[in-house]
Amino acid sequence: MTLFIGLMSGTSMDAVDAALVDLTGDNVNMLASAGLPIQPALRGELLDLCHGAASTLERVARLDVALGRLFATAVQTLLGRAGIDPSQVTAIGSHGQTVYHQPLGTSPTSVQLGDPNLIAELTGITTVADFRRRDIAAGGQGAPLVPAFHRAVFHTSETERVVLNIGGIANITVLPRASGQPVTGFDTGPGNALMDAWSMEHLGTPRDDDGFWAASGTIHEPLLAALLNDPYFALPPPKSTGREYFHPDWLRKVLRHGGMEALQPQDIQATLCELTAASITQAIAAFAPDARQVLVCGGGVHNPTLVQRLRSLSKDYEVVSTAAYGIDPDWVEAIAFAWLAKQTLENKPGNLPSVTGARRAVALGGVYRA
Template identity: 50%
Template sequence: MSAPDSRAELFLGLISGTSADGIDAALVRFHGDGPHPRPELVCGRTFAWDCELRARLLALGQQAQALTLDEVGELDVRIGCAFASAADALIAAAGIARRAIVAIGSHGQTLRHRPQGEVPFTLQLGDAHVIAERCGLPVVADFRRRDVAAGGHGAPLVPAFHAATLHAPDEDRAVLNLGGIANLTLLPAHGTVRGFDTGPANGLMDAWCLRHTGQPFDADGAFAAQGRVDHALLTRLLAEPWFGAPPPKSTGRDQFHLDWVDAALAGDEAPADVQATLLVLTARTVADALRATQPRTRRVIVCGGGVHNPRLLAALAEALPEMRIESSAAHGLDPDFVEAMAFAWLAREHLARRPGNLPTVTGAAGPRILGALYPA
């Protein structure tokens, strides 16, 4: 029997993505020193939002509501309480002594993301003071704003974790996260790591599915399977100028929402046809972006909720026939918890006083230590 790794450390990562479909929590053991450890998922769970709170978050993401300062403060605490409950439940499920966990890395819930313009900003809610107080553990949070302050987009941040864990010296790879928004990390065998958002993924499909079927997401792509791609609608959607902008770039539900879809509709489309078209829009924008930025990619490693949509993966395979499309599970990373694991890693990097961003990805002026520490 091999001796236990005395360098192994436990961190807990928390994130709710742009789909706001639940709080992902991951307890991760990192083996080895330095920024390139071997991550081991000890326990991962997704915890459902309170229905009323999720409906409010979705409405805010669609820009359907305005908030008073009192409401923002209240929402910040409520989200913090939900994240703390998720962390507590994960610790209980893992059967791990709380004192064994070094820190929690909490991404929070993005309310607005405006990294460009006269006054760039990004805003994630989920009061880290509340999480630290309720869990009795140090919390590292507010990861994005330092990068924005340095002139970057504050997103995507997960490519640094991808580079630390999935790079290969013998082939050009890409990591594709299919969350509410799709984003790519480019991992050339030799050269600079890059990463950027490519456009909508589950966020638009989930919202359209909810509107027309009452279901929160299109399980197995069944709703899309009932329709046919509307090529005229697809052309209008692809005319969005954002798709043609060069990296670095990032986006969110505050840009790609149902009002954006509605503005492109002729008015007589069958709902299932629109769903099928949104699915192909995701595959097409990913494929176009990948060919434009790393055409010699041989392997696309997919993570995020979209990995469970076989029709979406089939559309990607059809759009990228020269590339191997496979789940991150083939590389030892549970596709449902890669992002939560990444924020556990970012908390580890913060405590080690190492930069957590990649300026070639975010466009920041240089490497920066991300996040702020909230002691237990």
Template identity: 50%
Template sequence: MHNLYIGIMSGTSMDGVDIALVDITAGKVKSIASKCYSLPDDIKQQLLTLCETKQTSLQDLGELDHQLGLVYAHHVNQFLTHHKIERNKIKAIGCHGQTIYHAPFGANPFTMQIGDANIIAALTGITTVADFRRKDIAYGGQGAPLVPAFHKSQLENPSINRVILNIGGISNITVLIPHQPVIGYDTGPGNVLLDGWIKACLGKNYDNDAKWAKTGKMDTKLLTKLLNEDYFQLPAPKSTGRELFNLSWLRQKLTGITLKSEDIQATLVELTALSIVQEIIKLSINTELPCELLVCGGGAKNPLIMQRLSALLPNWNVLTTSEKGINSDDMEAIAFAWLAYCRLNNIPSNIPEVTGANQAVSLGVIYQ
């Protein structure tokens, strides 16, 4: 009996398409293989422009949705060929899609992910589950974050205070404290501003090993201005994205401040670390138990962010999730494979305390 699922994730950072193959038996996930494929430059640029300007035409939006579906399907087929896996052994693909707008507040809350799942199902011949977030919104939730339910299922430990921290474009935490309800939400920017700033200044997609940030000096005045953002004061549940934290936001905050570009990068690292830590120190933890911060996502590879987290949280053991058996690069792709498994088995996969939904439901739409 095959229990193989594929997860596809392309996150806020748009640094690529992560594909993960997992075995899921009785709800427990075992990672088998994974690969990150790059997004074609023209599609990535269209997505970045769309998220930044929030302007498009219906034709351009429809075509981008189609193109992304083709990209996802192509990479799944490449992945299967490379690993010599027969497609009839895969029970389902779970595809998050690419978020282009997330607006959970207001009179008519919505979230929008594109990447036509009909195309993925048609071109791979594999049942595809997608559109995970909107059902949670339909039940009064924020549609995010969804990965905490996966974290709870795989990483909860009754004798450890655990926080799972995903640093993608946006940073989010899942709080797993014994005998307390699970909470999880977006703390604020992860890599989105760091990647955007180095791209604008040096033309690079990201600051490899924080080498550029290390040449700069953190500026307290700018940090104070950056932290003076309403989002950081909001209570959970809350979620955010590029529609708030983007280069236009940063440039507005830089008004009246003159700094070297590398000093701005160093300050953005501190913003990422401090906005996370400010949330963690608010938690009511069981002081008799050890504390672990398990980090995943691209930010887990940033030595400066990891260093600052350890320094700012002296009572916490800061590790990557890889050290606990779930590859830190693949966490979200694996989570969407698990969400597809939940949908096919009609298992509730949101946590109302996390998203604000009024009930637990099985998320996702099945495309065959």
């Protein structure tokens, strides 16, 4: 066995996901998983930071340490559960918690917290981290980075497929049938983040369970049109975004401009759900018109209201969970970072220039030896 651990904590900031994966040869076989919830106090501080609240260097440094320790704990929990000794694990791939992502402008960068020095030291396992900035340094968006992994596990010459990850932000990977054809992929816009924020604000729960609340409302077409009018949706790829762009203030601004502040909260939730479904559907229609299968992963796959809207908005393809193709949808991203760590240690590229816009394919991340 060639064991790797992938650590992922996405834009939803719901949990730290840890996956133990056997990557012998070309195999991808998840042996164990552990999800460590991010406690509300820490989540609150991270959300503040992401949403541009005044932050001090002291706070950033403190959160970097807190997350490094939390990631190490997630690894220890995982290994305890699997009955595996750290010495049996080749490396950890740690994505880190994104608190800033700005791939455009004069100082393009992406900042992930969760000190890899601490992870390596506390677990005794070599840790690969800071994947995104190398791609940005090579002229790319630094995102999405999962498409190379998606290609490795989900490509088929039988039909064109799209892999759709619905986390806080949603992203697609387009896998053409011919392996010579370039793989493309980009962030389509909001996934669950806005729906989460709106339900936090009005229901006091961090998510709209099973999309019940959204289903109780009515889609408000003028609001939907105003939201879809944001220039991000029409931008050609490569493109990537984050929750600091599609955050509650973005919604509030549109509501204010349109004089729609008095809409019922559940109708706004229904419209936010539709925004996610419609922006994804538009992106697939524009950039993967030949796709016949859409494989869904990420937490959004558990929201039946959202999945039902995706199915009704287009009949061109079937919408199925990645579980139907052998990978649990909750662990695809974490497994991808285990895979990316292996690529890095083998000095193989992790980015796809056709996706990120980088000048070249490059091995990503820094290596923190055990």
